[in-house]
Amino acid sequence: MKYLDEYRDGTIAAKLADEIKRVQTKPWVIMEVCGGQTHSIVKNGIDYLLPAGVELVHGPGCPVCVTPLEMIDKAHAIARRSHVIFCSFGDMLRVPGSHGDLFSIQSLGGDVRVVYSPLDCLKIAKANPDRQVVFFAIGFETTAPANAMLAWRAKVDGVENISLLVSHVLVPPAMEAILSSPRNRVQGFLGPGHVCAVVGYREYEPLSARFKVPIVISGFEPVDILEGVLMVIRQLEEGRGEVENQYSRVLTRAGNEAAQALVMKVFEVGDRKWRGVGLIPQSGYHLRAEFAAFDAERRFDVEAIQTEEPAICIAGEILQGIKKPHDCPAFGTACDPQHPLGATMVSAEGACAAYYAYGRHLKPELVHIGEGA
Amino acid sequence: MCLAIPGKVISVYEQAGMRMAKVQFGGVMREACLEYVPETQPGQYVLVHVGFAISTIDEDEAQRTYEALAELGELSELDAPEVDENGETAMRLMTPMVIPGREG
Amino acid sequence: MAELDEKAEGLAIAAEGFGQCPLPIFEHPQIVMGHGSGGKLSAELIEKVFLNSFRNPTLERMDDQAVLQIGGTRLAFTTDGFVVTPIFFPGGDIGSLAVNGTVNDLAMGGAKPLYLAAAFILEEGLPADELKRVVESMRLAADAAGVQLVTGDTKVVNRGKGDKVFITTTGIGIVDRATNLSADRARPGDKIILSGYIGDHGITILSQRENLEFEGELQSDCAPLHGLVSEMLDEAEDANDLGGVRCMRDPTRGGVATTLNEIAGKSRVGMLLREDTIPVRDSVRGACEVLGLDPLYVANEGKLLAVVSKELAEGMVARMRRHPLGLESRIIGEVVETHPGMVLMQTTVGGTRVVDVLFGEQLPRIC
Numbered sequence: 001m002k003y004l005d006e007y008r009d010g011t012i013a014a015k016l017a018d019e020i021k022r023v024q025t026k027p028w029v030i031m032e033v034c035g036g037q038t039h040s041i042v043k044n045g046i047d048y049l050l051p052a053g054v055e056l057v058h059g060p061g062c063p064v065c066v067t068p069l070e071m072i073d074k075a076h077a078i079a080r081r082s083h084v085i086f087c088s089f090g091d092m093l094r095v096p097g098s099h100g101d102l103f104s105i106q107s108l109g110g111d112v113r114v115v116y117s118p119l120d121c122l123k124i125a126k127a128n129p130d131r132q133v134v135f136f137a138i139g140f141e142t143t144a145p146a147n148a149m150l151a152w153r154a155k156v157d158g159v160e161n162i163s164l165l166v167s168h169v170l171v172p173p174a175m176e177a178i179l180s181s182p183r184n185r186v187q188g189f190l191g192p193g194h195v196c197a198v199v200g201y202r203e204y205e206p207l208s209a210r211f212k213v214p215i216v217i218s219g220f221e222p223v224d225i226l227e228g229v230l231m232v233i234r235q236l237e238e239g240r241g242e243v244e245n246q247y248s249r250v251l252t253r254a255g256n257e258a259a260q261a262l263v264m265k266v267f268e269v270g271d272r273k274w275r276g277v278g279l280i281p282q283s284g285y286h287l288r289a290e291f292a293a294f295d296a297e298r299r300f301d302v303e304a305i306q307t308e309e310p311a312i313c314i315a316g317e318i319l320q321g322i323k324k325p326h327d328c329p330a331f332g333t334a335c336d337p338q339h340p341l342g343a344t345m346v347s348a349e350g351a352c353a354a355y356y357a358y359g360r361h362l363k364p365e366l367v368h369i370g371e372g373a
Numbered sequence: 374m375c376l377a378i379p380g381k382v383i384s385v386y387e388q389a390g391m392r393m394a395k396v397q398f399g400g401v402m403r404e405a406c407l408e409y410v411p412e413t414q415p416g417q418y419v420l421v422h423v424g425f426a427i428s429t430i431d432e433d434e435a436q437r438t439y440e441a442l443a444e445l446g447e448l449s450e451l452d453a454p455e456v457d458e459n460g461e462t463a464m465r466l467m468t469p470m471v472i473p474g475r476e477g
Numbered sequence: 478m479a480e481l482d483e484k485a486e487g488l489a490i491a492a493e494g495f496g497q498c499p500l501p502i503f504e505h506p507q508i509v510m511g512h513g514s515g516g517k518l519s520a521e522l523i524e525k526v527f528l529n530s531f532r533n534p535t536l537e538r539m540d541d542q543a544v545l546q547i548g549g550t551r552l553a554f555t556t557d558g559f560v561v562t563p564i565f566f567p568g569g570d571i572g573s574l575a576v577n578g579t580v581n582d583l584a585m586g587g588a589k590p591l592y593l594a595a596a597f598i599l600e601e602g603l604p605a606d607e608l609k610r611v612v613e614s615m616r617l618a619a620d621a622a623g624v625q626l627v628t629g630d631t632k633v634v635n636r637g638k639g640d641k642v643f644i645t646t647t648g649i650g651i652v653d654r655a656t657n658l659s660a661d662r663a664r665p666g667d668k669i670i671l672s673g674y675i676g677d678h679g680i681t682i683l684s685q686r687e688n689l690e691f692e693g694e695l696q697s698d699c700a701p702l703h704g705l706v707s708e709m710l711d712e713a714e715d716a717n718d719l720g721g722v723r724c725m726r727d728p729t730r731g732g733v734a735t736t737l738n739e740i741a742g743k744s745r746v747g748m749l750l751r752e753d754t755i756p757v758r759d760s761v762r763g764a765c766e767v768l769g770l771d772p773l774y775v776a777n778e779g780k781l782l783a784v785v786s787k788e789l790a791e792g793m794v795a796r797m798r799r800h801p802l803g804l805e806s807r808i809i810g811e812v813v814e815t816h817p818g819m820v821l822m823q824t825t826v827g828g829t830r831v832v833d834v835l836f837g838e839q840l841p842r843i844c
Contacts, residue, residue: 001399001763003379003418003430006439013826015445035844036375045828062844089423090769090840103509103837116768116841117424119406122389142375143843145409146425149391156390194375197420197428222826227442249435250420250428259409259427376769376843395690399763402690421767423843 003249007221008044016226017049020233027053028236029185030229031178033171034140034192035062036220044222054229057185060174060274061192063138063167068273071167072097074302076105078134078165081300085111085128087121088136098307118150125154125162134296137164142194144168144285145259148266151291163296166287169272171195172203173283179211188232190225191217193247198263200255204243212241219247266291377422379430380405382415396421511837515731518837539743540659541726542586544652551652553588555579559644563685564611568677568696571644572611574778576618577701578729579648584703585725585781587658587710588650590622595646596630600639611642622701624648654710655719662723663744665814668790670783672705672797673805674698675733676761679775684764695760700779702727705802712796713789721786722793728782731834734773734820736782738834742818750810750822750832769842774835784812 006012032038038058041047047056060066076097079086086102093102093114106112111131115121118135125133137147147164154162171192178184191204196217208215214235218228228246235242245251265288272284287295297303380396385407387393392407396419405421407413410429419426505511511518528536535543542555557578564571575595583590595615599608619626677698684695706725713719724744728736733755741748757765757772765772779802785793790808797803810822820832 001379001759001766002381003435004766008825010826012442012445016442019445034375039844043830044824044826045830046826048828049826089843091842091844093840094837103511104505104507107505107507107509114840116843117406119424139843140375142377142422142427145427146406146423149406149408149425153389153391192375194377194420194422194427197377222824222828223442248438249431256409256428258411262409378766380767397763398767400695400758400760401684401763401767403767 004221007219007223009223013046013049013222013226016223016230017051020054020226020230021051023230023237024051024053024233025237027055028187028233029055029057030188030190030232031057031059031186032190032218032225032228033059033061033175034190034195034220035065036194037061037190037192037218037225040220040222041225046222046225049226050229054233056229059178059189061140061171063140063143063169066169066174066274067092067095067138067167068275068307069097070273070305070307071165073099073307074297074305075136075165076100076102077302077305078296078300079105079110079112080108081132082109083130083132084300085113085124085131085133086136087113087115087124087133089116089138090114092136092138118146119153121150121162122153122157122159125159129161131161132299133162134300135162135164137166137168139168140171140192140195141168141199141263142192142197144263144267145198145256148263151266151287151294152262154294155291163294163299164287165296166267166285167272168267168285169274170269170283170285172207173280174274175204175207175215177280179207179213186213188214188236189216190228190232191215191243193217193219193224193250196245196247196255197251198256198259200251200253200260201243201245202253202255208241208243214241214244216244216246217251219250375422377420377427379418379420382407382413382417382419382426384415385413394419394426396426509837513730514835514838515729515735516835516837519731520834538659538661539739540586541582542588544586544588544658553583553586553650553652554648555582555586556645556647557582559646560640561682562640563682564607564641566685566697567681567694569699569778570611570614571642572614573618574697574699575644575646576615576622576624577699577778579646580618580622580624580701580703581727581778581781583648583650584701584706585658585727586650586652587654587656587706587722587725588652588703589707590624590648590650590701590703592627592650593619593624593646593648594628595626595644597632598639598643598645599631599633600641601633601636603641608642611644618701622703654714656710656722657720658722658724660724660726660740660743661745663740663746663784663812664723665746665812666787667723667784667812668787668808669737669748669750669810669812670785670790670794670797670806671733671755671809672702672781672783672803673779674756674758674761675728675777675780676757676765676772676775678778679732680761680764680770680772682776683768683770695758698777698779700802702779702781702802705781705797705800708796708800708803709783709793712793713785716789716792718786718789721789723784723786725781725783728777728780730776732772732774732776733782734771734832735834737820737832738818740782740784741812741820744812745817747813747816747818748810748820749813750820752822752824754807754809756805756807769844770839773832774839787811 072095078084102112121133121135151164201217204215214232216228216231218224231244231246267285268288269282270286271279271281273279378398380398383395383397385394392411394405394407395402396405406425410419410426413419413429418430420428512522542553544551544553559571559575561571580590681695681697713722724740726736737748794806797806822830822832824830
């Protein structure tokens with residue numbers, strides 16, 4: 001597959017790993033922001049190709065992981081209603097709320113459907129005029145244009161039996177929260193390539209300048225990630241802290257202006273709670289007043305639902321990169337994909353689940369096959 | 374986050390008031406919405422996320438950066454070939470699989 | 478940001494107090510779809526509900542078939558339920574699946590399949606023509622496999638209580654060679670052989686639901702494997718090494734990953750695979766990339782995995798490649814004594830990943 005296979009080339013990956021080793025003289029801590037990057041790193045065993053002095057920590061770039069328990073409970077409350085067809089991306093199905101998950105709701109008679117694209121919901125709504133279709137609109141900036149289009153078309157086409165439960169979050173405020181913490185260990189970032197394909201990377205420049213950290217906007221394939229790491233290491237070794245674009249074949253500094261325009265017509269920036277982290281001001285999207293009629297929270301009157309997070313789970317610290325999954329005493333014992341205590345274990349995307357699926361709950365040294373050095 | 378895959382635009386058409394395309398990903402074809410990259414023409418490559426093309430691949434840029442990658446390491450090898458503790462040079466095709474418990 | 482830090486502190490303290498954690502573990506008090514996926518949830522269901530009640534040494538081996546000694550003869554006995562939707566798909570239908578699936582389970586036990594029984598649960602409203610099509614397809618599949626359908630049953634349930642048709646087939650075959658095929662026989666040094674392209678069946682079924690079009694024909698690989706198995710056992714016999722064929726399995730639901738983990742677990746051995754040896758068609762790859770699926774977990778209905786001694790391996794692959802259903806056979810890995818129960822894979826970029834068992838269904842993801 002063109003533009004995919006070349007970036008999985010073992011020869012080039014090895015060259016990049018060697019160059020990293022050549023350039024690196026001190027230990028560095030780098031965070032990959034995006035959950036998709038985490039997934040790729042763990043699935044391809046990329047971190048084992050890196051020298052020991054380069055530590056990768058996983059960031060909060062998993063919308064499934066950061067969706068607050070409260071929002072999950074609202075979703076479940078809506079999904080339980082008998083006339084509702086609850087549509088969601090596959091990722092959300094196993095996330096536990098206070099009582100069960102979407103699978104258990106389905107097994108009790110709820111109509112829960114996995115959709116690949118938000119536009120599928122329009123088709124479902126038109127085909128079922130006597131039912132209420134609700135779409136769980138989660139994601140970072142990458143998914144906002146698709147979700148916005150659903151709301152836009154629903155309004156333009158006059159499809160009234162559809163609504164969106166919105167839980168959109170933004171990356172820069174999360175990075176700022178991480179960088180502002182006195183416990184922050186992260187010295188450089190792999191920026192989120194697909195988020196930036198939509199919004200560009202202008203807003204990362206003030207962040208980079210203020211905290212003097214390298215932010216290299218990177219893609220997702222092994223070659224992209226290794227090249228991104230190399231670019232970060234070079235900056236760190238040279239004492240620079242700038243924004244660079246590794247993923248230049250896909251994105252530009254300005255991003256996709258057509259997508260940004262529609263997103264701003266449908267959504268506005270507002271405060272959002274992040275699971276395990278708390279309220280971050282101006283860190284998410286809400287539907288604008290003109291689209292209030294399509295807001296599922298209002299339509300189904302679930303605005304009042306409030307929930308507390310279970311205290312044991314350290315998902316918050318993992319999301320902030322302060323801890324790794326195997327730092328958690330529950331990891332792989334009380335907490336595993338079958339019995340998830342928190343978001344990062346539940347999501348196939350989340351750092352813990354990625355670790356668990358790829359076996360890291362067994363001693364990491366055991367699976368360290370092929371020295372990185 | 375953000376699983377997005379590059380695919381080749383095969384045909385472009387209007388559907389339900391939106392600009393759509395048939396996009397080819399390896400041996401499979403799927404529909405994607407082109408509203409956010411309306412200038413895209415058949416033959417071009419787009420990046421598709423949840424059924425929407427969010428960017429067009431800049432093929433010249435891809436080629437340029439890939440060629441730079443392919444040349445990586447050649448200059449440093451001219452300086453001094455890296456020889457590691459096993460007597461092997463830095464250029465290798467794949468990291469050899471070492472069985473745990475028997476590695477040095 | 479102090480508020481955030483306090484929260485982080487609070488979390489850290491709570492984590493340290495883990496020993497007294499009162500949080501209930503999440504469990505499913507009712508059956509969910511994941512229980513049918515072939516992954517960890519399925520395994521737990523079988524362990525806690527079925528094995529708990531039906532304990533006996535044969536059942537505990539948890540092979541796809543039971544090989545029983547009756548009088549002086551070894552018989553293989555198996556059963557399987559078929560609930561696929563849609564009931565007709567490129568490359569097959571629920572009927573051919575029901576025949577071949579059971580024929581294959583017998584074959585994996587080293588048996589020559591002989592007789593099938595079939596029980597049909599029909600939903601009120603199912604068009605009779607569709608039933609006729611399914612049954613005709615079963616007849617063709619049975620003829621091709623050399624088995625006879627000798628007994629059966631039919632029930633009808635109210636509309637809405639059954640998804641058009643469910644079929645359960647039970648099969649019996651004769652094990653006429655001195656084979657000893659079981660999931661607990663793999664040993665370090667053995668090679669792992671795969672007979673061909675993976676993911677064709679599962680992706681064909683999924684494509685019907687996910688509006689994927691394929692360039693060229695993608696179809697289910699549904700096929701009877703007893704002929705290929707017979708060739709393989711001939712090869713072993715020719716080399717005087719029937720015991721060198723440790724185990725054979727067809728990687729159906731849960732895919733290659735689940736099957737290899739089962740063998741590794743039962744045999745208490747580790748496995749090392751090489752990603753670049755695993756054959757996947759472009760169309761299946763494309764579909765998996767688009768939906769975020771891993772072909773290692775996708776169902777196959779006309780492929781087999783065999784664990785054989787390293788002495789037999791090369792010759793076995795060559796023999797398999799001479800059979801129409803084994804043209805793409807190759808060694809994909811080996812059995813090791815380290816990390817017992819764990820399947821590792823060297824990735825195409827030279828890293829290492831663990832190939833674990835999913836606990837439920839694999840779902841398309843956006844992340």
